[in-house]
Amino acid sequence: MNIDDIKREFPIFDDKIQNNDLVYLDSANSSQKPRVVVDRIYDFYTKEFSNVGRSVHYLAVAATNLYEQTRVSVQKYINAKDKDEIVFTKGATEAINLVANTFGQKYLSEGDEVLLTELEHHSNYVPWHFLRKAKNIKIEFAEINDNGEVTLEALEKKITNKTKIISVSHLSNVTGAILPIKEIVKLAHSKNIPVLIDGCQGAPHLKLDMQDIDCDFYAISGHKMYGPTGIGILYAKKKWLDDLPPYQGGGGMINEVKKEGITYGELPNKYEAGTMATAQVIAFNESIKFMEKIGIQNIEKHEKELLDYGLEKLRKNNSVNIIGNPKKKGGVISFTIEGVHPHDIATILDEDGVAIRAGHHCCQILHDKLNLPATARASFGVYNTKDDIDKLDEAINKCKKIFNL
Amino acid sequence: MDLKDLYQEIILDHGKNPRNLGKFDNYNKDAKGNNPLCGDNVHVYLRLNENKKVEDIAFEGHGCAISMASASIMTDMVRGKEEKEVKEIVTDFLGMIKEKDSLETNILNDDEKTKLMSLSGVKQYPMRVKCATLSWHTLTSALDNSDQIAKTEK
Numbered sequence: 001m002n003i004d005d006i007k008r009e010f011p012i013f014d015d016k017i018q019n020n021d022l023v024y025l026d027s028a029n030s031s032q033k034p035r036v037v038v039d040r041i042y043d044f045y046t047k048e049f050s051n052v053g054r055s056v057h058y059l060a061v062a063a064t065n066l067y068e069q070t071r072v073s074v075q076k077y078i079n080a081k082d083k084d085e086i087v088f089t090k091g092a093t094e095a096i097n098l099v100a101n102t103f104g105q106k107y108l109s110e111g112d113e114v115l116l117t118e119l120e121h122h123s124n125y126v127p128w129h130f131l132r133k134a135k136n137i138k139i140e141f142a143e144i145n146d147n148g149e150v151t152l153e154a155l156e157k158k159i160t161n162k163t164k165i166i167s168v169s170h171l172s173n174v175t176g177a178i179l180p181i182k183e184i185v186k187l188a189h190s191k192n193i194p195v196l197i198d199g200c201q202g203a204p205h206l207k208l209d210m211q212d213i214d215c216d217f218y219a220i221s222g223h224k225m226y227g228p229t230g231i232g233i234l235y236a237k238k239k240w241l242d243d244l245p246p247y248q249g250g251g252g253m254i255n256e257v258k259k260e261g262i263t264y265g266e267l268p269n270k271y272e273a274g275t276m277a278t279a280q281v282i283a284f285n286e287s288i289k290f291m292e293k294i295g296i297q298n299i300e301k302h303e304k305e306l307l308d309y310g311l312e313k314l315r316k317n318n319s320v321n322i323i324g325n326p327k328k329k330g331g332v333i334s335f336t337i338e339g340v341h342p343h344d345i346a347t348i349l350d351e352d353g354v355a356i357r358a359g360h361h362c363c364q365i366l367h368d369k370l371n372l373p374a375t376a377r378a379s380f381g382v383y384n385t386k387d388d389i390d391k392l393d394e395a396i397n398k399c400k401k402i403f404n405l
Numbered sequence: 406m407d408l409k410d411l412y413q414e415i416i417l418d419h420g421k422n423p424r425n426l427g428k429f430d431n432y433n434k435d436a437k438g439n440n441p442l443c444g445d446n447v448h449v450y451l452r453l454n455e456n457k458k459v460e461d462i463a464f465e466g467h468g469c470a471i472s473m474a475s476a477s478i479m480t481d482m483v484r485g486k487e488e489k490e491v492k493e494i495v496t497d498f499l500g501m502i503k504e505k506d507s508l509e510t511n512i513l514n515d516d517e518k519t520k521l522m523s524l525s526g527v528k529q530y531p532m533r534v535k536c537a538t539l540s541w542h543t544l545t546s547a548l549d550n551s552d553q554i555a556k557t558e559k
Contacts, residue, residue, distance in 0.1 A: 339421070341468065341469035341470060341473075343443055343445075343468075343533070343536065344412075344469045344470045347408075347411065347532075347533060348408060351408050358443070359442065359443040360443070360444040364444060367444065373443075373444050373445060373467050373468075374443055374444055374445070402408065402412050402417075403412075403417065403421075403470075
């Protein structure tokens with residue numbers, strides 16, 4: 001595959017940003033959008049718009065079909081058994097909240113334990129914390145090791161007979177560690193514990209096969225997969241979606257509404273109350289097609305090359321300290337520079353058009369553990385090149401110069 | 406935009422070697438502040454004497470060069486001033502960082518004003534304004550005996 005050709009499919013790189021060529025190294029935060037996705041939103045609103053699943057006029061039927069086509073595309077892309085196992089949400093955050101809320105309602109009571117890891121993003125901690133407050137449940141954290149990874153053994157140590165659900169990241173947005181999710185699921189299932197995987201960083205970069213992983217729930221963020229904001233996916237095994245109560249009430253999710261009672265709709269409508277992010281769902285189909293066209297294996301290979309090149313380059317740069325050294329690692333490099341705060345790094349890099357993120361990356365538990373208030377993070381997408389990494393390295397040198405290092 | 410406006414020598418100096426960093430024993434007012442966006446935090450301690458004069462002031466915390474320099478310069482500047490004067494300086498400083506071109510208060514001499522104006526470079530970097538203002542909001546909380554943790558987000 002030719003990265004220059006791929007990069008040309010992203011309109012953001014057409015123009016200078018603040019007089020610089022954009023070196024976008026913040027894809028773990030949100031990826032840029034290919035033209036096909038942007039155009040699809042425009043075309044839908046200008047030529048095809050209607051609400052879905054309600055009216056019987058031509059546009060409504062056509063929009064409904066398009067909306068459902070994305071569901072089938074996602075099903076195939078992640079190899080789910082059934083299209084009804086795909087629930088659209090406003091993002092991965094909502095997908096996790098949906099599970100925490102409904103599973104919590106039905107299956108968690110005082111003293112029960114939810115097992116997370118120290119790597120989790122706030123979106124895979126705060127929703128469970130709500131249950132800690134409401135139901136007096138306990139939250140346990142599997143510990144990271146010195147490499148910034150969570151091993152199967154570390155997780156197993158924290159499983160007790162009170163553990164009711166395990167919820168873990170597929171790929172850490174800070175250390176880049178890829179967790180052994182298949183083994184985790186196997187272990188958990190041997191103890192009858194369901195598993196939710198936060199796939200925000202997994203889905204854009206790794207091959208997904210729900211039937212092979214065998215997890216109970218998998219949360220996906222659309223905007224990190226070259227798709228629009230406002231769209232996420234909850235994959236859940238059908239037995240759970242049939243079993244758990246609805247999440248939000250409103251139009252579209254009901255079967256019959258009477259003064260004396262209400263029955264709920266069938267899947268997938270049961271979990272999609274109200275008017276959904278229709279245009280975004282329809283455009284997300286283009287993101288899937290875009291990724292399929294390149295091939296996830298090729299994306300993985302390309303990002304691995306960038307990662308290896310980046311690690312080699314930054315390790316050679318004095319005073320740069322790379323956070324974590326996991327054996328299996330995705331395209332994320334978090335780092336610090338001795339004597340320069342990450343926010344200062346980010347501001348100085350930005351001056352040369354190098355866009356990174358600085359802060360705790362919504363992982364305060366992890367940063368507390370690492371005893372670092374903040375880190376700087378460069379993360380890769382399919383459009384990045386080795387040249388981008390050279391520019392990162394040069395900008396870091398400029399940073400060191402300003403701070404007299 | 407010019408990085409030199411933001412990272413002036415005085416900022417780098419105060420950022421690297423913050424004055425009044427640490428805690429002293431006989432403080433009678435204090436407050437914590439944090440920036441939820443980045444996790445930076447600051448804790449301001451001060452001692453007002455019976456004449457409402459700031460006898461001593463110090464701060465603990467961690468943050469970027471801008472926030473450390475701002476807290477360092479601030480604590481230097483308000484020591485020895487009366488509470489009323491401190492509040493006027495805070496209002497003047499926050500006003501300058503937000504919109505005004507210069508400092509207007511008569512309490513500060515020209516040297517002091519020049520020192521404070523070294524922080525005006527953040528105006529060109531909207532995301533960094535909060536770094537410069539955190540310790541000042543926290544100082545206000547401490548003077549007002551507010552139990553609330555000062556935040557840069559309102």
